[in-house]
Structure formats: structure tokens, C-alpha cells
Amino acid sequence: xxxxxxxxxxxxxxxxxxxxxGLAFSAGPRMGDVxxxxxxxxxxxxxxxxxxxxxxxxxxxxxxxxxxxxFERQMRWMAANHDVIGLGDLVAHVRDGARLPDRPALITxxxxxxxxxxxxxxxxRDLNLPAVVFLATGAIGTDxxxxxxxxxxxxxxxxxxxxxxxxxxxxxxxxxxxxxVAQRDLLAAFKAVPDDARVAAMADLRVVxxxxxxxxxxxxxxDWDAVSELVAHGVDCEPHTVDHPILIRVxxxxxxxxxxxxxxxxxxRTGRMPTAFAYPNGDYSHDTxxxxxxxxxxxxxxxxxxxxRARDVRSAPLEIPRVPVDATDSWEMFRLKASGxxxxxxxAAGRRPPTRLAAV
Numbered sequence: 001x002x003x004x005x006x007x008x009x010x011x012x013x014x015x016x017x018x019x020x021x022g023l024a025f026s027a028g029p030r031m032g033d034v035x036x037x038x039x040x041x042x043x044x045x046x047x048x049x050x051x052x053x054x055x056x057x058x059x060x061x062x063x064x065x066x067x068x069x070x071f072e073r074q075m076r077w078m079a080a081n082h083d084v085i086g087l088g089d090l091v092a093h094v095r096d097g098a099r100l101p102d103r104p105a106l107i108t109x110x111x112x113x114x115x116x117x118x119x120x121x122x123x124x125r126d127l128n129l130p131a132v133v134f135l136a137t138g139a140i141g142t143d144x145x146x147x148x149x150x151x152x153x154x155x156x157x158x159x160x161x162x163x164x165x166x167x168x169x170x171x172x173x174x175x176x177x178x179x180x181v182a183q184r185d186l187l188a189a190f191k192a193v194p195d196d197a198r199v200a201a202m203a204d205l206r207v208v209x210x211x212x213x214x215x216x217x218x219x220x221x222x223d224w225d226a227v228s229e230l231v232a233h234g235v236d237c238e239p240h241t242v243d244h245p246i247l248i249r250v251x252x253x254x255x256x257x258x259x260x261x262x263x264x265x266x267x268x269r270t271g272r273m274p275t276a277f278a279y280p281n282g283d284y285s286h287d288t289x290x291x292x293x294x295x296x297x298x299x300x301x302x303x304x305x306x307x308x309r310a311r312d313v314r315s316a317p318l319e320i321p322r323v324p325v326d327a328t329d330s331w332e333m334f335r336l337k338a339s340g341x342x343x344x345x346x347x348a349a350g351r352r353p354p355t356r357l358a359a360v
Contacts, residue, residue, distance in 0.1 A: 085106060
């Protein structure tokens, strides 16, 4: 089944775009200095690098954070306007009180998609920028398709024009726009239930849409050789659980196993003890933080909306906010996010970013 491509800009978006452009004209590091201070930590979070509008895109377009061209432009801007630090610098700040430079920035990626190595790493290497990749270790070196990617695959490939979808009820599937709405509702519903219920709902979704699980020609996730190359060239690789469950949606024993086993795998594969962790979907609890401490983790990253002041990183090192980057962001929107303007407009750090992704 084929669909017409949606228009790039709807008429209703024009006023918002003009407002964003006007704000972004004055946005930059100096505005960030006024809003947050020069000691603010700006932690960018990316997922996939690539073009979500590429023909034949079978997997979740919402997971793309930037095209390769936009990613390079963003990294050049960060290098020119911030001091991009490595994970070790932040660990030393938290553990030993080492001073961070003015306008410190950390570049992070969640999950471990293959394009992080193939498309993002060459840019980072050429610009001599450190970064951190948080690995869902159960997917590394496999042909696994994560559930959010499979949801979009099933919706794209079904011949049905409407269906009673698990957890969300009847939905139209008559065109691409309707399928995007169904995807949004499914992702929200699947994230809100215990992980066992999510697994059962995925099985039901395959039946309802009459589509079999995807078989890949090329893996979506990088292999361990790629991980080794990243580590050898200054990109830290850290744990992000084994199977990427939302940790507050599983029982305590499984949450601890997910953390401990992913940390052990990272240590054995990289030869380095892990020091940092990113919460899947950004969700965590006091028990989750206790499990991280048991595994020797010093820093953990949420999906609350950053930046954040350096002193707040030291006082809450397992609750560090980040700035999410989305492939739908204009250049002006990226600058607003990276300068901390968006978080101030939304009521400062502690608010979830209003992105399609919200976080995988």
C-alpha cells in the first residue's frame, strides 16, 4: 500500500515557525549565560542519525534525531560555542569536585543504532569531539528490531484500513496521517503498562494487522567491533539495560538484572568499568537509583529537559537532565533548545520535552 507524502509545512505551523525564528535570532550561548549561568551543563541526546523521510523507511521515523548534514552543523555549532567535555570530566566533577570549563556540553546517544557508528562517529572524529553512547546490550551484534520500530513496521505494511488495536481501541488506518496518529497512541499506551502486558499487546498487534515480524537485510544496531572502534577513539560506551524495558514497568528483580547485566557486558566487551547509565524512556525510581549504585554507576541521565547547573549535577548525579534533539527541529529550534530557552519557556528543568519521541 502506498501513501502520498505529507506536506513539509502545514499552513497552521507558519505562525509558530515565525515565532521560533524570532526567538532564535537572539538565542545563543550569551542568552544561555543569562538564563542559566556559564557553569550550566548542556547534555544533548540523540538516537538515530539519518533521514526519516527517506523512501522505504520501514522503522520508526520518530527515533531519528538529525540528518547527517544537520548533525554536522549542530556539532560545529556546539564546538564553537561550548566546551565539549568527555564523560570522564563529568565523573571527576561529581566524585572529586574537579572544575568544569565554562559552558560545558556532553554529546550522548541512546540505544546503539548502527548509524551512530557509520554516520555520527566520522563527524565526531573529524571535529575531535568526545561523546557517549548508551547501549541496549541485548541488541548489539544482533538483527533485533525493537518494539517501537516494529510498531511502525506493522502499521506501514498492513493492508487494513482500520482495526481494533490492542490497548487503544478502534483506529482508522486509511492513510499515512491516520497511521501516524495510531502509532502515537500505541506508543503512549505501550509505555504506560507493565512490560509483560506490552509484550502481549505486541503479539496481538501482529495478529490484528496481519503482518509478520520484520526480517532484516542489515542489522539496525551496531556490532561489538564497532563498539570497540568507538571506545578506541574517545567515544565512551555505557549501559542502557539489556532489553530496554522501562524500568518502572518491571519488577525490582528484573530491573536490577537489566542494570547489572548490561553493566557487566559493557565492562567485559570494552575492558572498562561503566560509570554512567541512561534510563530507558527517562523513567526511574529510588529503587532504580539504588540498583545503579550497587553496580558502581556514578552518573545517570534522564529525559527531563535540560540544561542544568553544574552544582545540581553534583547534588543529583543520578538525575541529570538532557536536551533532546529531533529530526523535525529547524536550525532555529535546535539553537533554542541548546541555549536553554525552551526549558525556561516550559518552566525550567524538570519538564518533559514536547517531542514526538519523548524518549525511547
